[in-house]
Structure formats: C-alpha cells, structure tokens
Amino acid sequence: MRFIYKILSITLIIISMISCQDDDNTLDQILVPQNLEVSLDITDDGSGNVTFTANAENAITYRFAFPDGSVVVAPNGVYQKRFTKTGLNTYQVTVLAYGKGGVTSSKLVEVTVQSDFSDPEAIELLTGGSSKTWYWAADVPNHLGVGPNNDDLSQNYFWAYFSFTDPFALNANPASSCAYDDEFIFSTTNGENLTYEQDNKGASFFNRSYASVAGGASPDDSCYEFTTAGEMGVSLAPSESVVAADRKRGTVMTLGDTGYVGYYIGTNEYEIISLTANRMVLRAVQGNDQGLAWYVILTATKPAEGSGPVAEEDTFPNLLWSDEFDSNGAPDVSKWTYDIGNGQVGWGNNEVQYYTDRSENVIVENGVLKITARRENYMGQEFTSARLKTEGLQEFTFGRVEVRAKLPQGVGTWPAIWMLGADYQTNPWPGAGEIDIMEHVGRNQNEVLSTLHYPGNSGANGITESTTVSDVATIFHTYSVEWTETQIRFFVDDKLFHLFENDLTKPFDKDFFMILNVAMGGTLGGNVADSFTESSMEVDYVRVYQRN
Structure with a gap:
C-alpha cells in the first residue's frame, strides 16, 4: 500500500509540473x-423539466x-x-x-423527456425566419427602466421605480453612450432552434454592482471595454414570473451561459413581456438583487437620434360598431348611457357643471348628436351639460375610432372625446388607463390635445401632444385614434400628430369604452367667462373599426 501511495504521489507531482501549477500546491489541490x-428527476407533466443532481x-x-x-x-x-x-x-x-x-x-x-411547450411564433418574430438584428429602441421613452420584483401585481410589470424617459437619454452621459452601439442578433436555421449573438462594438454598459466583471470600479453605471461571447444557443421556456398572465407573453429566453441584452445586470434569463415584428419588451431580474426587475425595449429598426419613432401601418376594414345619429330625439339607449350629477370633486377635476340626460343638454337633431353646456342654476351648480358613454353596451380592445365633430366655443368650455378602461371600478384611475382622443379648452381656441393617462404618467404628467386645427367650432373635423398592441396613433382629418409606443407593460391591452362630454371649468377648462351662456358639441357620427 505504501508503495502504491508513493507511485500516486509521484504521478500527481508530474501532472502538477506539466500543468504549470504553483510549486507550493498541496496534493489535495489537484x-x-x-x-x-x-441522477435525474424527470417530470411527466409535459413541462420538459428535468432536475440533474451530480x-x-x-x-x-x-x-x-x-x-x-x-x-x-x-x-x-x-x-x-x-x-x-x-x-x-x-x-x-x-x-x-x-x-x-x-x-x-x-x-x-x-x-428522454416530453415537452408540450413551444413558441414558434416567437422564433419567427425574433428571427424573421432566418436572422434578424435588434437594437435599443432609444427613440422611445422608458427604453430602460427598473421596477420591483414582488407580488404587487400593480407594479411588477413596468418600470415603477425609475426609467429613462427622454429619447436617447444614455447619450447625454459619455459614461453610458456606448449602449446604443449594441446589435442583438437572433437566428434560426429550421424554425425550431434559436441562437443569439451580441455585437457590442467592444464595450458594454454595466450596472455599477457588476463593474468588477469588466475590471472596473466605478461607483456609477458605466461603459467598459468588454468582449461578448459570440453566438450561443437560446432556450425558450414558459414564464413562471410574478407578472400577471395577461401582462406578459408567457415565454422566457435563456441566452446561453453568459448572454445578456445590452445592460449587464448579471443574468442570462430574459422574459418576453411583449413581442411584434418590430418591437420587443424584455424583463430581467437583477442577478444580485432578486427584488429588482429591469426592462429593456428593443426595435428591429435602428433609430436615428432626432428621427423619432416611425408610425406603423395598419388597416381596419371591419366596422365593429357605430352610431350615425339618424333618428331624432334622445340618443339610442341600446348604444348610450349617461353619467349624472357632479361626481366626486367635480368628476375629479373640480368641474362646475351638473350632467343630466335632459333634452336641453343632449338630443339628436337633423342627423347630429348635440351635447349642450348651458349656464343655469341646477342641482346646486351654475352650469348643466351631458356626458354619454358606452359602458356596459359597447366595450372593445384595439381598433380605429373615428368621431366627426364640431366643437363648442367659449372660455371655460372643455369638450372631450375619450375612452376609459372598462375595469376602472376594480382598477381605479389611472390604473385602468385613459385614452383622450380629443380635448379642447375654450381659452386656447383651435388647439386640440390628445393624452394618455396611466400609472406614472397621469394628470399633469400624462403623455400629451397638441396640434392646431382651424375653425374647430365652425367646421366639422374628424378626430380619430388607431390603437394596437404596439402603438396608439392620433389623427385630425387623417393627419398624424401624436404617436405613442404601446406594450403590455401599459394598461392599454384590454377593453375600453367610449365617452363624449362637454365639461365646464375645472383644472383644464379654467374659469368660465362671464359672457358664456351656452354652446354645443355636435357629433355627426362615431365609428369603431377593427382589423381582420
């Protein structure tokens, strides 16, 4: 036995010398x-899970x-x-x-294992059927942000803590400007396998807690010279994250052993929140902090600084619902209902009118709906008006809405054509989401607004744009919105003036209903002119179209 031990010792020493180990290595080190x-624990539930124990x-x-x-x-x-x-x-x-x-x-x-999971559509969208290059969607707000990773369903699907809201925000600091040079390449050879390669042009943007991976020591997030690992395999799996099922695609990507997407946070696992042919939203939990989830928005069209997002082209040939207002009298009760009264705190906006369903305030005459705001003392308020809605009668997800209307005039008037999330009673505003197709205030005559309200961007912080439209109170104009999974586009007379990038992290992926009203005063309408007596919004038609 001693002889064998000596032979083994000599052999190990020789191996140590060949391997260029340090002279002071002990035998147990090699x-x-x-x-x-x-051992293998193979599931039989079709999930494809196998637990390896070595x-x-x-x-x-x-x-x-x-x-x-x-x-x-x-x-x-x-x-x-x-x-x-x-x-x-x-x-x-x-x-x-x-x-x-x-x-x-x-x-x-x-x-040998059975798997029932597949997402061939994701592979097709990621690769275009062969190979596709993705880029940071640097031209859209919130293309990089962070939120919680917990059981709070109201926050764990978007950048609730912080996001870069300005386009090309990382270019403002030389320490982070390398990020937008990245190219992310997904490829397939047969529609089933999937590979990933990141071309970072020699440098990557690192979370400060991982600076040492690149040999850095910055107290802030920074770019460092770093070599990516080349092409690697990608596996797809069903999502098991805390994000609610209706707010995610349900697919998770694992990028080889060391893959990452743009911003290095110590993980190779990315959940696909939403995915189209030109837009992808990813969610990844930080490797050294399981309480943080980061969000990255990618695009298949490389953005140029100053160019802004590009409007997608969609067709909406199918008329889902409409009201042409062809019958005189009260509005069609199968299509419209009413909000009555002054609401809470003036419908949340300090408005000063009392909404009614009286013919003095709402009537169909000569092929148009008229909503009339009047100065009169009624139910403790100085003004009356009407607010019609399709709640419970016509609610829909995605489509094109067209409203041909002529607006009231007078300082203090606040007409609106808008939509509200149908779940607002259980998901209070702004959680339910609000899409304002058209708003106008009399003190800014001929300036038309469109705005989106949702968590983090509501009230005065809503995402809004304006355009000047001549003669809004004397000529009918068509106010419309095209609402899809990826964009919300606003038009006046078919001229685009507001483009919003939509995805499943926002509450614009579920049923909404229509609202038509004329408010008076309030936070946006302002003080009502003493000279105001009455004025009407006239609506020629409301039409809702959807895609095939």
Whole structure:
C-alpha cells in the first residue's frame, strides 16, 4: 500500500509540473474528482423539466453542457433544466465535475423527456425566419427602466421605480453612450432552434454592482471595454414570473451561459413581456438583487437620434360598431348611457357643471348628436351639460375610432372625446388607463390635445401632444385614434400628430369604452367667462373599426 501511495504521489507531482501549477500546491489541490454520478428527476407533466443532481468525490463545482448550446455552472451539483423541443425527445448532456486546480472528470448523460411547450411564433418574430438584428429602441421613452420584483401585481410589470424617459437619454452621459452601439442578433436555421449573438462594438454598459466583471470600479453605471461571447444557443421556456398572465407573453429566453441584452445586470434569463415584428419588451431580474426587475425595449429598426419613432401601418376594414345619429330625439339607449350629477370633486377635476340626460343638454337633431353646456342654476351648480358613454353596451380592445365633430366655443368650455378602461371600478384611475382622443379648452381656441393617462404618467404628467386645427367650432373635423398592441396613433382629418409606443407593460391591452362630454371649468377648462351662456358639441357620427 505504501508503495502504491508513493507511485500516486509521484504521478500527481508530474501532472502538477506539466500543468504549470504553483510549486507550493498541496496534493489535495489537484485530486481528480472520482466516482461522478448523475441522477435525474424527470417530470411527466409535459413541462420538459428535468432536475440533474451530480455528485463526485473531490469535486468543488459542476458544469452542465446542454445540446442547445447553453452551459450552466452549479456549485452544489443541482440544476433544473427545461427542455423545450415539442414532443418526446432524447438529449445528451455532458456533466463535468471540477476539482481544485481545475482538474475535471466528465460523464455523458442521456435523458428522454416530453415537452408540450413551444413558441414558434416567437422564433419567427425574433428571427424573421432566418436572422434578424435588434437594437435599443432609444427613440422611445422608458427604453430602460427598473421596477420591483414582488407580488404587487400593480407594479411588477413596468418600470415603477425609475426609467429613462427622454429619447436617447444614455447619450447625454459619455459614461453610458456606448449602449446604443449594441446589435442583438437572433437566428434560426429550421424554425425550431434559436441562437443569439451580441455585437457590442467592444464595450458594454454595466450596472455599477457588476463593474468588477469588466475590471472596473466605478461607483456609477458605466461603459467598459468588454468582449461578448459570440453566438450561443437560446432556450425558450414558459414564464413562471410574478407578472400577471395577461401582462406578459408567457415565454422566457435563456441566452446561453453568459448572454445578456445590452445592460449587464448579471443574468442570462430574459422574459418576453411583449413581442411584434418590430418591437420587443424584455424583463430581467437583477442577478444580485432578486427584488429588482429591469426592462429593456428593443426595435428591429435602428433609430436615428432626432428621427423619432416611425408610425406603423395598419388597416381596419371591419366596422365593429357605430352610431350615425339618424333618428331624432334622445340618443339610442341600446348604444348610450349617461353619467349624472357632479361626481366626486367635480368628476375629479373640480368641474362646475351638473350632467343630466335632459333634452336641453343632449338630443339628436337633423342627423347630429348635440351635447349642450348651458349656464343655469341646477342641482346646486351654475352650469348643466351631458356626458354619454358606452359602458356596459359597447366595450372593445384595439381598433380605429373615428368621431366627426364640431366643437363648442367659449372660455371655460372643455369638450372631450375619450375612452376609459372598462375595469376602472376594480382598477381605479389611472390604473385602468385613459385614452383622450380629443380635448379642447375654450381659452386656447383651435388647439386640440390628445393624452394618455396611466400609472406614472397621469394628470399633469400624462403623455400629451397638441396640434392646431382651424375653425374647430365652425367646421366639422374628424378626430380619430388607431390603437394596437404596439402603438396608439392620433389623427385630425387623417393627419398624424401624436404617436405613442404601446406594450403590455401599459394598461392599454384590454377593453375600453367610449365617452363624449362637454365639461365646464375645472383644472383644464379654467374659469368660465362671464359672457358664456351656452354652446354645443355636435357629433355627426362615431365609428369603431377593427382589423381582420
């Protein structure tokens, strides 16, 4: 036995010399892991999950190399892998046990598992069927932001803590300007496999807590010279995140072993919140802080600074609902209902009118709907008017809305054509979302506004644009909105003046209903002129179209 031990010692010393180990390495530092065993726990629920448990004598960590190109290091030898190729498939997995000094032993393991998960549409959208390059959507607000990762469903799907709201915001600081040079390339050869490559042009934008990965020590987020790992395999899996199912696609990407998307936060796992042919919103939990989730917006069209987002082209050939106001008298009760009274705190805006359903305030005459605001003492208010809505009668998700209208005039008038999220009673404003197709105030005659209100951007902080329209009180104009999963576009007489980038992190992905009203005074309308007596908004038609 002593003789064998001496031979082993001499052999290990020779190995140590060949491997250029330090002279003072001890024998236990270079002991090769022995008796590597790998056990498998294969699920039978169609999820494709397999739990690998590796164990070897003298091992200090383990590495799993999967056939999709992903590689995972598991110091405790336990790792759960989700195999996503649809059907019953057999895979070969290489398991390596690492000992001190870098010596290894390996084992090839064969696993057969059923997977019912697939997302071929995601692969098609990511790659265009072959290869597609993505870029930072630097021209849109909130293209990088952070929020909580917890069980608060009202906050864990968007950048509730902080976001870069200005286009090309990272260019304002040389320490972060390298970010927009990134190119993110997704490829497939057969519509089933998926690979990823990041071309960072030699530098990447790092979260400050990971500066040391690139050899840096900045107290702030910064760009560092860094070499990306080249092409790597991508696996897709069903999402198990805290984000509510109706606010995410339901697919998670794992980018090889060391892949990341633009901003380095120590993770290679990115959840697809929303995905179209030209826009992608990703969510990733920071590697060293599970309470933080970062959001990145990408585009397949490289933006140029100062150019702004590009309006997508959609067609809406199908008439879903309309009112042509062809029958004189009260509005059609199968299409419209009313808000009555002065609401709470003047409908939340300190408005000074009392809404009624009287013919003095709302009537259909000569092919138009007339909503008339009048100066009169009624139910404790100085003015009356009307507010019609389709709540409970016609609610819809996505489409094109057209309203041909002539607006009232007079300082203090505040007509509006707008939509409110149908779940507002259980998801209070601004959580339910609000889409203002047209607002006008008499003190700014001929200036038309469109605004979106949602968490983080509501009230005075709503996302708004304005345009000048001549003769709004004397000529009928067509006010319209095109609302899709990716954009909300506002028009007057078919001229685009406001473009908003939509995605599943915002509450504009569910049913809304229409509202037509003329308010008086309030936070936007301002003081009512003493000379005002009455004025009407006349509506020729309301039409809602949808895509095929």
